Amino acid sequence: MLTKSQRSARLQKEQKSEVVSLCFFVSVAVSGCGASVNDDLQAWMQSQRAETRSRVSPIPAPKRFVPQAYTEERSVDPFSSQKLTQALRNEMGHPSNSALISVELNRRKEALEYFPLDTMVMVGSLIKKGLPIALVKADNLLYQVKVGSYIGQNYGKVIKVSETEMNLREIVQDASGEWIERPTTLQLQEGTK
Numbered sequence: 001m002l003t004k005s006q007r008s009a010r011l012q013k014e015q016k017s018e019v020v021s022l023c024f025f026v027s028v029a030v031s032g033c034g035a036s037v038n039d040d041l042q043a044w045m046q047s048q049r050a051e052t053r054s055r056v057s058p059i060p061a062p063k064r065f066v067p068q069a070y071t072e073e074r075s076v077d078p079f080s081s082q083k084l085t086q087a088l089r090n091e092m093g094h095p096s097n098s099a100l101i102s103v104e105l106n107r108r109k110e111a112l113e114y115f116p117l118d119t120m121v122m123v124g125s126l127i128k129k130g131l132p133i134a135l136v137k138a139d140n141l142l143y144q145v146k147v148g149s150y151i152g153q154n155y156g157k158v159i160k161v162s163e164t165e166m167n168l169r170e171i172v173q174d175a176s177g178e179w180i181e182r183p184t185t186l187q188l189q190e191g192t193k
Contacts (some may be wrong), residue, residue, distance in 0.1 A: 117152035
């Protein structure tokens, strides 16, 4: 025979199993109802996929590249002195212009004419045999420049040398292509190494 406490424990166990089985049957019943809704949803999705067509236009075929032969290799380089001389000959109507640059084209270039003026630095000055000399640094080399020397790539001729600056006359083309003289100054840069 079972005691009173054993009977109550057994009764609780049976009630728990009844509750669990009732929950199982309710969940199966609810999922059975939901299955028909899911089936309808799945069928609708499949019909929509079948009816929908993508509207992406095809990419056009690439154009065929046809290389062109370079025919200008025998022509005059636009940056050559030959081209400059040819342009000056064509402008014979302006004798002052051609005279201004023709003297510069016919002389031998000096060492500092191969450097742009903005890369040069005046680092000092001195007097040598009574003449003022500017000390100019270009490409980590020190040059002595006197009045009459040429520096820079624009036919810069040194006009005056003082302790603090060097005055130049450059020959450049203006917007209309005319050759003009332009004054320029290269000042002493103190503290440069």
